[in-house]
Amino acid sequence: MYRELEPVTLKNGERVEAGVVVGPDLDWADRVEGLLSHKGEIWLWGNEMTLRHDLGIDALFYILHRDGVPFANMMNIEYRGVGLYGHVYTEPEDRRQGAASALMPMLMEDFRARGGKALFLGTGYDSHPYHLYAENGFVGLEPKSGQMAYYAESEEAFYSEYFCHLATETSRLGWAHWPASIPLFAGDFKGTIRSTVMRLTGKASTEGPMIPLERDEIEKQEKGEGPRSVVLSLPETGAVAGLATCGPHPLWSGACTLDIYCHPDHWRQGFELLSTIEIPPAERLLAYCDSGFQEKEEVLSEAGFKPIATYKNRVAADRARTRFVDVREWEKVI
Numbered sequence: 001m002y003r004e005l006e007p008v009t010l011k012n013g014e015r016v017e018a019g020v021v022v023g024p025d026l027d028w029a030d031r032v033e034g035l036l037s038h039k040g041e042i043w044l045w046g047n048e049m050t051l052r053h054d055l056g057i058d059a060l061f062y063i064l065h066r067d068g069v070p071f072a073n074m075m076n077i078e079y080r081g082v083g084l085y086g087h088v089y090t091e092p093e094d095r096r097q098g099a100a101s102a103l104m105p106m107l108m109e110d111f112r113a114r115g116g117k118a119l120f121l122g123t124g125y126d127s128h129p130y131h132l133y134a135e136n137g138f139v140g141l142e143p144k145s146g147q148m149a150y151y152a153e154s155e156e157a158f159y160s161e162y163f164c165h166l167a168t169e170t171s172r173l174g175w176a177h178w179p180a181s182i183p184l185f186a187g188d189f190k191g192t193i194r195s196t197v198m199r200l201t202g203k204a205s206t207e208g209p210m211i212p213l214e215r216d217e218i219e220k221q222e223k224g225e226g227p228r229s230v231v232l233s234l235p236e237t238g239a240v241a242g243l244a245t246c247g248p249h250p251l252w253s254g255a256c257t258l259d260i261y262c263h264p265d266h267w268r269q270g271f272e273l274l275s276t277i278e279i280p281p282a283e284r285l286l287a288y289c290d291s292g293f294q295e296k297e298e299v300l301s302e303a304g305f306k307p308i309a310t311y312k313n314r315v316a317a318d319r320a321r322t323r324f325v326d327v328r329e330w331e332k333v334i
Contacts, residue, residue, distance in 0.1 A: 001025055005106055008064055010097040016064050016071075018106060023050045023059035032061050035070045036087055042211050047087075050077065055175040058083070062107045064099055072099040074107050079176045080238040081117035082162070082183060084207045088129065100132060108136050108150070118158050119150040120182045120205050125319070141186055141203040145319040149186065159187060163263055165236040170276060173210075173217045173229035173245070180233070181206045181240040184263055191296060192317045192325045193288050194261045197247040201315050213245060226278030232262065232269055241266040244273040249286060256282035258332075260299060270299035285334050291326035305330035 002025060005018040021028040029051040036047055050059035057079045064072040071094045075087035085107075090099045111119060121138065123129045125146040138148040151158045162183055182205050185194055194200045198209035213229045220228060232242030242262035249255035256279070260270050279285065289296045291310050308331045313324040 002028060005062075005110075008099075008102040008106075010094075010099065010102070012097055014097075016066055018062075018064050018103065020110065021051070021061040021063060023061070024052050024054050026052060028061075031068070031070055032063065032073065035063075035073055035091070036089060038089075039087070042215070043087075045215060046211050049175075057175050057179065060110075061087070062103055062110075064103055072103060074100070074103055076107065076111065076119065077179050078116070078119075079179045081115055082238070083111070083116065083119050083179045084182060084205065085119050085121040086207060100129075104132065104136050112152060117152050117162070118183060120148070120179075120186060120207070122147050122205050122207060142318055143320045145203065147186060147203060147205055147319075159183065162237050162239045163234065163241065163265065165234045166265065167235060168232050168241060168266065168269065169235055170230060170232055170273060172221065172227040173213055173231055173243075175214065176238060177231050177233070177240050177243075178206070178210050178214060180238050181210060181231070181243060184240050184243070185261065187263075189264055190290075191261060191293055192290050192315055193293075193327060195243070195245065195259045196250060196257045196288050197245050197259050199250065202317055202319065213247075228277060228280070230273055230276045232266060232273050239263075242269065242273050244270075244277055246277050246279055249284075252284075254283040256280060256285050258285060258287045258303075260287075260296065262295075264295070267295035267299060270296070271302045274299065274303045279334065282334065285332045287330040287332075289328050289330065291328040297328075300330050303332065305332045 001022045003020045007015050008018050009015050033047055060076045062074045063070040072090040076083045076085055123146045125144050133148055138150045141147045185206050186203050192201050229245040231240055233240050244260040246258045249257045262270055287300055287305055307328050309329040311327045314327040315325055317323040317325050
């Protein structure tokens, strides 16, 4: 579906059309995909899925165009008022004419009008885009971080409401969990080692790293195989309160790494979450945890893991690299 927005006047005086392509939209799919054809293969797949299939999420591509030919784009992927913002692109010949500066306030106004609660993005810290986003209400997750967030009310109010319910359900990783998982991994919660499969440490977004997991789960489900990534969610808000996943070790062939990360109120359900994963054949099954992170260590122990090594001051706990944590390696004999 295409929804028209107010026309935009560029710096050179040219007046162009603005609108929102809401996926799925087969009429606009080819044109938007063409504009974003420079993206990496996994993103091209993601764009194809969101523009051509009803995935149960809100996929919105905000564009500037001339007679139906888009030349600038910004994208929101949302679920129940929580979203990720990305795919900011203007054709080279149209740059420096204020396209992004004109389009972004329209996107933010539309997000608020639709009842948006929180929006997350990633960019280079202190870059030109970083300051553009700051002008539109985004703030860094922490000092010197290019990961940013916008809250319709306040960060405290959002997190208090989003994770306030205790009723949970467990399911295979799905499309709704893509945007809905970001508050968990970007939140100010205990635990620096959040996902070795997705290579996430500290406050970080699942925007890019989760796409390969989504495709992997779709392929495994089509083959009738069990899940490799499972989610603990809160039906009342749609929040992801826990994620467990298993994948090839990022360093050692023949080994698999098992990840789990939960909201502080839901670590007690961690073992249940881990037990639903189908573990692939592997020579070794490893897991990693901040040394002394009691809640996570208890889950790993219950799942049959034992600590085998501790690496001192191995990972920075913040983007400013002011503090480092010890990392403990765990192994389960399989």
